[in-house]
Amino acid sequence: MSGFFDIPSDLQASYVELIGLHLREALLPVLAGLLLALPIAQLCVRLRWLYPPVLWVTTVIYAIPSLAFFVVLIDYTGQTELTVMIPLTLYSLVVLVPAIVDAVRSVPQETLAAATAMGFGPVRRYVQVQLPIAVPAIVAGLRVATVSSISLVSVGTLIGNQGALGNLLADAMFYHRPELAVTSVVTTAVLAILVDALLVLVRVLLTPWMPRRSHTKPKAGQPDPAALALEDTAR
Amino acid sequence: MDSVTKRYPDGTVAVDRLSLEIPDRSITVLVGPSGCGKTTTLRMINRMVEPSEGTILVDGVDIQKQPVNTLRRSMGYVIQNAGLFQHRTIADNIATVPRLLGWSKQKARARAEELMERVGLDASLAKRYPYQLSGGQQQRVGVARALAADPPVLLMDEPFSAVDPVVRKGLQEELLRIQGELGKTIIFVTHDIDEAIRLGTKVAVMRTGGHLAQFAEPAELLSDPADAFVEDFLGEGRGIRRLSFFPSEGLDLLTDPVVAVDATAEQIAARGASGAPYLLVTDGDGKPLGWSEPGSLPGAAPEELLAYGRPFVAGQDSLRVALDCAVLSPTGWAVAVDGTGKVVGVVSQETIGEAIRGAHAAGRTAEATGRQDDSTGRPEDSTGRKADVAG
Numbered sequence: 001m002s003g004f005f006d007i008p009s010d011l012q013a014s015y016v017e018l019i020g021l022h023l024r025e026a027l028l029p030v031l032a033g034l035l036l037a038l039p040i041a042q043l044c045v046r047l048r049w050l051y052p053p054v055l056w057v058t059t060v061i062y063a064i065p066s067l068a069f070f071v072v073l074i075d076y077t078g079q080t081e082l083t084v085m086i087p088l089t090l091y092s093l094v095v096l097v098p099a100i101v102d103a104v105r106s107v108p109q110e111t112l113a114a115a116t117a118m119g120f121g122p123v124r125r126y127v128q129v130q131l132p133i134a135v136p137a138i139v140a141g142l143r144v145a146t147v148s149s150i151s152l153v154s155v156g157t158l159i160g161n162q163g164a165l166g167n168l169l170a171d172a173m174f175y176h177r178p179e180l181a182v183t184s185v186v187t188t189a190v191l192a193i194l195v196d197a198l199l200v201l202v203r204v205l206l207t208p209w210m211p212r213r214s215h216t217k218p219k220a221g222q223p224d225p226a227a228l229a230l231e232d233t234a235r
Numbered sequence: 236m237d238s239v240t241k242r243y244p245d246g247t248v249a250v251d252r253l254s255l256e257i258p259d260r261s262i263t264v265l266v267g268p269s270g271c272g273k274t275t276t277l278r279m280i281n282r283m284v285e286p287s288e289g290t291i292l293v294d295g296v297d298i299q300k301q302p303v304n305t306l307r308r309s310m311g312y313v314i315q316n317a318g319l320f321q322h323r324t325i326a327d328n329i330a331t332v333p334r335l336l337g338w339s340k341q342k343a344r345a346r347a348e349e350l351m352e353r354v355g356l357d358a359s360l361a362k363r364y365p366y367q368l369s370g371g372q373q374q375r376v377g378v379a380r381a382l383a384a385d386p387p388v389l390l391m392d393e394p395f396s397a398v399d400p401v402v403r404k405g406l407q408e409e410l411l412r413i414q415g416e417l418g419k420t421i422i423f424v425t426h427d428i429d430e431a432i433r434l435g436t437k438v439a440v441m442r443t444g445g446h447l448a449q450f451a452e453p454a455e456l457l458s459d460p461a462d463a464f465v466e467d468f469l470g471e472g473r474g475i476r477r478l479s480f481f482p483s484e485g486l487d488l489l490t491d492p493v494v495a496v497d498a499t500a501e502q503i504a505a506r507g508a509s510g511a512p513y514l515l516v517t518d519g520d521g522k523p524l525g526w527s528e529p530g531s532l533p534g535a536a537p538e539e540l541l542a543y544g545r546p547f548v549a550g551q552d553s554l555r556v557a558l559d560c561a562v563l564s565p566t567g568w569a570v571a572v573d574g575t576g577k578v579v580g581v582v583s584q585e586t587i588g589e590a591i592r593g594a595h596a597a598g599r600t601a602e603a604t605g606r607q608d609d610s611t612g613r614p615e616d617s618t619g620r621k622a623d624v625a626g
């Protein structure tokens with residue numbers, strides 16, 4: 001039983017330290033992605049023509065394998081966490097930018113007209129009306145981005161064991177200890193589910209004004225982010 | 236508004252050389268078919284749309300000379316579906332403009348509570364969010380929010396068109412009451428001509444292309460539509476609807492055909508001698524019970540009496556209501572009651588017909604003189620509420 005948590009010494013970290021590392025490498029990029037996405041999305045809302053090309057660029061970036069990023073970045077940032085986090089940040093944009101743009105755009109015309117008519121300037125209107133109303137959709141985007149980021153961190157293994165829990169996968173093969181792979185996959189999945197639940201809690205706390213959805217069915221076609229993470233990790 | 240034109244960038248002329256003098260402290264209604272430029276006109280007044288040509292003056296000051304947000308905060312704005320901030324509580328919604336104007340939290344909060352009472356909302360709703368309110372309640376919040384900073388001008392764009400007819404009628408009455416108390420200058424947009432006639436002190440009928448077809452008081456609109464378009468837009472039953480503007484005050488009410496249920500045979504014989512074909516039987520309190528032929532009294536059982544239909548309140552209801560009651564009554568006579576429901580007399584269709592002819596004749600002379608001094612003959616009852624117009 002102890003074999004599951006008996007971390008090989010080459011990783012120079014305990015199980016708990018690996019979890020901390022994993023969370024840092026996964027969450028910081030999402031945070032950076034959010035900070036980037038907010039102004040980009042605002043630009044896309046103001047200048048309608050900008051949205052399609054921005055969407056195209058983020059999608060293309062998402063299609064670039066992380067390995068390709070590593071090859072380029074390693075000359076500049078070396079075998080560090082940063083090299084892992086930069087592509088993860090860019091990947092998160094493909095979810096966050098459209099989530100924010102659509103959310104801000106879906107604020108009812110009447111609400112906007114009412115705000116304008118009451119003498120809200122454009123900035124005040126964005127910060128006090130559009131963004132708060134967009135919170136649920138932004139959090140929904142954050143959930144997908146976070147969960148996918150948590151699973152993607154593992155590829156950092158490829159550049160000098162920067163994959164946190166993912167490093168256990170490589171060690172499992174290297175030392176022929178399959179139980180390490182189980183530890184890696186299960187822990188990653190549990191992390192994803194916990195962080196996702198935390199985000200839902202944040203959403204609920206931020207939006208007391210939303211109708212309680214206890215009796216509404218979850219929308220079909222919107223896969224549960226946690227389930228996605230399990231899939232990603234298993235891949 | 237002086238010769239105001241709005242041409243949108245795509246070339247649409249939404250409003251074409253519109254000139255309107257909107258009277259202070261009264262309700263002016265803009266009415267017309269969809270796309271005739273009502274919303275555009277309204278939004279030019281608070282500069283949400285900038286006019287292409289012409290000037291708009293408020294109290295003699297060109298609105299272009301004021302900072303735009305100052306102008307907007309001095310005008311309340313109410314729209315269809317209320318446009319409430321779904322992420323703020325009812326109290327915070329109402330307090331929006333006072334907060335923008337820098338009022339303290341407590342003062343704004345107190346103001347919100349005061350306004351909730353004024354528009355007929357229970358204080359317990361203050362902490363709720365918009366999704367927890369019915370459409371009619373949301374609309375009330377919209378009105379309260381527009382009134383929050385006590386602006387002299389209120390702009391309303393089809394505020395009541397998304398609620399059902401019963402709620403709408405209640406909101407309209409509430410608006411007239413609030414207007415009676417506060418004396419705001421209200422500009423009200425609707426595509427419902429009945430609403431226009433019911434609410435407006437003056438009504439501007441607009442035609443597609445942003446032209447003004449007629450600007451007149453509702454009674455004049457009904458009696459003298461300027462052209463075929465206005466006539467068509469007013470729809471059926473203009474004559475009957477116009478009766479709403481004639482008070483039932485001067486009606487010749489007969490008390491002879493009214494008998495108490497415990498009247499003696501002689502009393503009934505005396506009443507029957509007046510020649511009325513039916514007598515109205517009242518209970519001990521003077522409330523109506525039903526009609527009966529003089530021959531079958533006294534002692535007619537209550538179920539043998541003919542239903543008296545609906546009574547009208549003498550002096551308060553209009554001739555339209557009186558006529559309606561007479562038409563509904565199986566005997567052709569309408570029952571007039573006072574405010575407490577006590578019978579004050581009865582009146583026949585023929586007598587109401589005479590009163591209508593008399594009112595028309597008086598209207599013509601009043602019109603002839605009224606054109607010179609521009610006096611408003613706005614029909615109001617004692618509570619300041621307008622006569623019942625929409626049928």
Ligand SMILES: Nc1ncnc2c1ncn2[C@@H]1O[C@H](COP(=O)(O)OP(=O)(O)OP(=O)(O)O)[C@@H](O)[C@H]1O
Nearest residue numbers: 243245247249268269270271272273274275276426
């Ligand atoms: N932003 C815009 N750009 C171009 N044309 C516009 C714009 N807004 C309105 N219009 C046009 O101007 C005309 C008047 O529009 P407006 O919204 O004032 O009509 P309305 O009388 O309020 O109609 P409704 O009763 O349907 O609300 C319409 O033909 C409309 O298509």
Ligand SMILES: [Mg+2]
Nearest residue numbers: 273274275392
């Ligand atoms: Mg409109």
